[in-house]
Amino acid sequence: MISPLAEIDAEHLDNLALGSVFLATGGGGDPYVPKLITAEALKKFGPVKLLPPEDVDDEAFIVPVGSVGAPTVSLELLPSVEDAAKTLDAFEKYIGRKIDAVASFEIGGGNSLIPICAAAAKGIPVIDGDGMGRALPEAQMMSYPIGGVKPTPALAYDYAGNQATFETDTTETYERHIRAFSMAAGGMITAAEHAMTGRQLKDTVIPGTVSFSVRLGALLREQRGQADTLLKPLQALFETSIYGDCKLLYTGKVMDKTTRIIGGYDIGEATIQDFDGTATPLSINIKNEYLLARQGDEICASVPDLITIVDFETGTPINAERLRFGQRVAVFATGCPDFYRSERALKFVEPRCFGFDIDYVPLERL
Amino acid sequence: MRIGIDVGGTHTDAVILDGDRILATTKALTSADVVTGITHALDTLLADGGLKASEIKTVMIGTTQFTNAIVQRRDLSPTGVIRIGLPSGKGMPPMIDWPNDMASAINASVYMIHGGYLYDGFPVADLRDDEIDRVIADLKKKDIRNIAIASAFSPMNDEPERLVAAKILAAIPTARVTRSAQFGRLGLMERENAAIMNATLLPFAGKVVDAFLGALKNRKLNCPAYISQNDGTLMNSDFVRNFPALTFSSGPTNSLRGAYKLTGLEDAIVVDIGGTTSDIGVLQNGFPRESNVVVNIGGVRTNFRMPDILALGLGGGSLVSEDGKNVGPQSVGHKLVTDGLVFGGDKLTATDIIVAAGKADIGDKSRVAYLPESLVSSARETMRTMLDNSIDMMKPGGKDMPVILVGGGSVLVTDGLAAASELHRPEHADVANAVGAAIAQVGAESERMVSYRTTAREDALAQITQAATERATEAGAHPATIRAVDIEETAVPYMDEGATRVRVKVIGELAL
Numbered sequence: 001m002i003s004p005l006a007e008i009d010a011e012h013l014d015n016l017a018l019g020s021v022f023l024a025t026g027g028g029g030d031p032y033v034p035k036l037i038t039a040e041a042l043k044k045f046g047p048v049k050l051l052p053p054e055d056v057d058d059e060a061f062i063v064p065v066g067s068v069g070a071p072t073v074s075l076e077l078l079p080s081v082e083d084a085a086k087t088l089d090a091f092e093k094y095i096g097r098k099i100d101a102v103a104s105f106e107i108g109g110g111n112s113l114i115p116i117c118a119a120a121a122k123g124i125p126v127i128d129g130d131g132m133g134r135a136l137p138e139a140q141m142m143s144y145p146i147g148g149v150k151p152t153p154a155l156a157y158d159y160a161g162n163q164a165t166f167e168t169d170t171t172e173t174y175e176r177h178i179r180a181f182s183m184a185a186g187g188m189i190t191a192a193e194h195a196m197t198g199r200q201l202k203d204t205v206i207p208g209t210v211s212f213s214v215r216l217g218a219l220l221r222e223q224r225g226q227a228d229t230l231l232k233p234l235q236a237l238f239e240t241s242i243y244g245d246c247k248l249l250y251t252g253k254v255m256d257k258t259t260r261i262i263g264g265y266d267i268g269e270a271t272i273q274d275f276d277g278t279a280t281p282l283s284i285n286i287k288n289e290y291l292l293a294r295q296g297d298e299i300c301a302s303v304p305d306l307i308t309i310v311d312f313e314t315g316t317p318i319n320a321e322r323l324r325f326g327q328r329v330a331v332f333a334t335g336c337p338d339f340y341r342s343e344r345a346l347k348f349v350e351p352r353c354f355g356f357d358i359d360y361v362p363l364e365r366l
Numbered sequence: 367m368r369i370g371i372d373v374g375g376t377h378t379d380a381v382i383l384d385g386d387r388i389l390a391t392t393k394a395l396t397s398a399d400v401v402t403g404i405t406h407a408l409d410t411l412l413a414d415g416g417l418k419a420s421e422i423k424t425v426m427i428g429t430t431q432f433t434n435a436i437v438q439r440r441d442l443s444p445t446g447v448i449r450i451g452l453p454s455g456k457g458m459p460p461m462i463d464w465p466n467d468m469a470s471a472i473n474a475s476v477y478m479i480h481g482g483y484l485y486d487g488f489p490v491a492d493l494r495d496d497e498i499d500r501v502i503a504d505l506k507k508k509d510i511r512n513i514a515i516a517s518a519f520s521p522m523n524d525e526p527e528r529l530v531a532a533k534i535l536a537a538i539p540t541a542r543v544t545r546s547a548q549f550g551r552l553g554l555m556e557r558e559n560a561a562i563m564n565a566t567l568l569p570f571a572g573k574v575v576d577a578f579l580g581a582l583k584n585r586k587l588n589c590p591a592y593i594s595q596n597d598g599t600l601m602n603s604d605f606v607r608n609f610p611a612l613t614f615s616s617g618p619t620n621s622l623r624g625a626y627k628l629t630g631l632e633d634a635i636v637v638d639i640g641g642t643t644s645d646i647g648v649l650q651n652g653f654p655r656e657s658n659v660v661v662n663i664g665g666v667r668t669n670f671r672m673p674d675i676l677a678l679g680l681g682g683g684s685l686v687s688e689d690g691k692n693v694g695p696q697s698v699g700h701k702l703v704t705d706g707l708v709f710g711g712d713k714l715t716a717t718d719i720i721v722a723a724g725k726a727d728i729g730d731k732s733r734v735a736y737l738p739e740s741l742v743s744s745a746r747e748t749m750r751t752m753l754d755n756s757i758d759m760m761k762p763g764g765k766d767m768p769v770i771l772v773g774g775g776s777v778l779v780t781d782g783l784a785a786a787s788e789l790h791r792p793e794h795a796d797v798a799n800a801v802g803a804a805i806a807q808v809g810a811e812s813e814r815m816v817s818y819r820t821t822a823r824e825d826a827l828a829q830i831t832q833a834a835t836e837r838a839t840e841a842g843a844h845p846a847t848i849r850a851v852d853i854e855e856t857a858v859p860y861m862d863e864g865a866t867r868v869r870v871k872v873i874g875e876l877a878l
Contacts, residue, residue, distance in 0.1 A: 079455070159453060160491070187486075
């Protein structure tokens with residue numbers, strides 16, 4: 001295991017952001033702007049204490065915070081440095097209770113950074129862990145609700161400071177409501193939701209992922225170069241982590257990529273042909289994230305295991321929205337944390353939840 | 367007949383092409399005033415080709431003058447930067463991620479005001495007259511004439527940028543305004559960066575274009591003159607007065623295109639070895655392979671279309687260690703002709719090693735006769751390994767590919783390269799950039815976010831192609847030859863069904 005970091009400082013942000021794109025499996029959005037606002041917050045308020053879940057008091061009040069919306073919108077509608085902290089201020093006022101620490105929805109993409117930005121301004125710690133261990137498209141796929149945490153009371157805050165509060169029965173309903181508010185508010189909002197006790201956090205969080213993402217980002221930077229030389233160092237790192245196996249599935253050129261929006265999600269497929277043009281092409285199904293990799297009828301990897309596409313030359317992970325015809329890429333697959341292989345979690349994240357009529361088979365058995 | 371000229375930091379190269387045939391080439395030193403260097407090159411060229419100025423139908427110029435100005439932080443003018451987007455982006459002002467020396471080099475005055483649009487056309491906020499008036503008063507007080515304006519979602523709706531620009535121009539008639547929407551793509555910060563770098567270069571661009579045209583006029587070349595841009599296509603020279611930033615990567619692009627023209631190889635690795643670096647790029651179907659990642663110019667993030675170039679710190683002026691195991695990245699650069707051993711200097715350079723090995727006849731070879739054989743062979747091995755490894759990294763999937771050597775430093779490669787299936791050293795390789803400039807076409811692109819629910823897909827594509835076509839025509843293309851070469855559609859996750867980002871690129875022949 002890698003040793004956990006005690007705090008997050010500005011110097012960690014580049015590595016955290018890079019590692020988070022690998023773990024985002026194509027989704028999660030470009031963390032560049034979240035990284036900038038977090039750097040500003042750390043410059044102003046100093047480093048943030050990173051709290052290992054096991055050190056959290058059972059009675060502590062923990063609130064996950066992050067962005068909900070369309071990654072492309074964040075290219076234009078820039079967040080304000082104070083949005084995340086103001087979301088928490090408004091949430092505290094709404095429910096009449098002080099927050100002891102913040103947590104992350106998902107370690108994949110920009111939402112790995114927003115909680116750090118918020119924690120810096122509030123002067124409270126951030127949990128070393130998250131609610132997915134990767135990125136996934138819907139709120140009910142988070143480990144917090146799967147483990148029984150209620151989604152509401154929740155509060156959303158837009159670019160102009162407009163607010164909405166939510167009281168819903170289930171996380172599925174909450175997901176529909178907050179998605180609607182996000183679209184009405186310019187396509188990107190900040191939300192505080194799935195508030196929980198320290199005890200609930202310990203039972204549901206995917207632990208250590210902030211420290212791990214920083215380490216992964218450092219590795220990707222140090223080993224920058226052709227993707228096949230990355231495999232050994234990646235395996236060495238993943239082997240001793242909560243993720244386990246790491247495989248290089250395929251290298252080749254993107255021959256086709258088609259996506260269209262169905263039900264508010266970016267759904268489609270990418271096809272990759274090996275450089276010699278002799279092997280069966282690899283096809284990747286996309287719903288915001290890369291979910292299923294197949295060669296012909298043979299399944300190579302599937303959700304909830306992680307599928308990551310990187311630039312072949314540099315090993316830099318490529319988001320689904322930036323994947324395009326002609327790019328030379330390598331495809332990695334990595335095991336998911338054990339939490340997501342349990343029966344209660346698979347009910348929410350197995351391939352059938354995304355419309356693929358296949359059973360989940362763990363990566364190491366494929 | 368056409369003339370291609372490449373105005374680099376050190377050399378000004380030029381060629382005359384008659385159709386596909388190269389009639390004459392020349393290489394001159396770039397002069398401080400730019401004009402003299404070009405005039406000299408033209409004199410030699412016309413004399414060698416035995417041609418009259420009236421026989422030349424067009425002149426194409428490629429230049430790294432503007433890139434060098436940004437990289438060296440020189441010839442940059444004080445700039446006003448206006449972001450229209452409040453209340454979004456508070457605490458995230460323009461240039462927040464620029465290197466400090468670059469930010470101070472342009473001495474920017476930054477203003478953030480309310481306005482802009484959301485993805486669905488709803489306003490972020492209304493423009494406020496009092497805010498705009500305060501900005502104008504401050505610009506007047508500081509006597510700032512070069513201004514960049516950027517507004518949220520301006521590729522979709524550029525009305526806020528236009529309104530603010532019009533007010534500024536009404537109040538300060540001598541002002542020069544760059545609007546971010548003129549740089550097309552989505553990505554507010556990158557588009558804004560492009561607009562700022564463009565605005566700060568405007569006065570220098572005027573001088574450089576005057577110098578280009580002045581030199582042509584000196585030699586009675588009254589034909590149209592064009593300047594090549596990042597993607598290997600051309601702009602008319604007056605366009606460059608307003609858009610110098612579009613030339614940023616034309617150097618490597620022209621060298622790749624020139625290598626294609628000189629060899630006829632559509633798919634190959636091109637190694638351009640200069641005094642300080644070897645620029646390694648890839649030709650695909652005769653055009654440069656584009657970079658997949660965001661490109662930094664002088665440390666500033668941009669979204670220009672750029673060729674994918676690996677810059678290796680190995681050139682003719684690279685310093686060689688005593689045991690020959692290290693070559694570069696330090697280099698004597700253009701001082702090679704005074705500091706290198708074979709030129710009577712005291713620095714051991716890569717060029718000295720090649721002369722000592724008897725593989726090139728440059729300068730005074732007796733000055734390197736004392737170098738031990740072991741050092742010479744070790745340094746040659748080091749250089750070969752550096753090039754082989756870097757070429758391997760650029761190869762698509764490690765497949766064997768031909769390698770084309772261009773540039774003045776290509777003498778460094780004496781034997782074969784293990785990484786190359788075949789090695790080409792085309793005639794006129796030393797002026798490949800000028801050849802690349804001479805064969806450029808005119809291109810343009812347009813990008814919009816559209817909703818296929820409110821606008822039918824074919825109507826949307828037609829509108830966007832029309833916008834790109836208008837830009838290409840404005841840039842000098844013959845309307846009848848313009849065709850779309852790339853249509854990129856990106857659905858936007860989570861949004862309204864049918865929301866799609868569409869980009870169309872068109873190219874056409876130069877209207878002669």
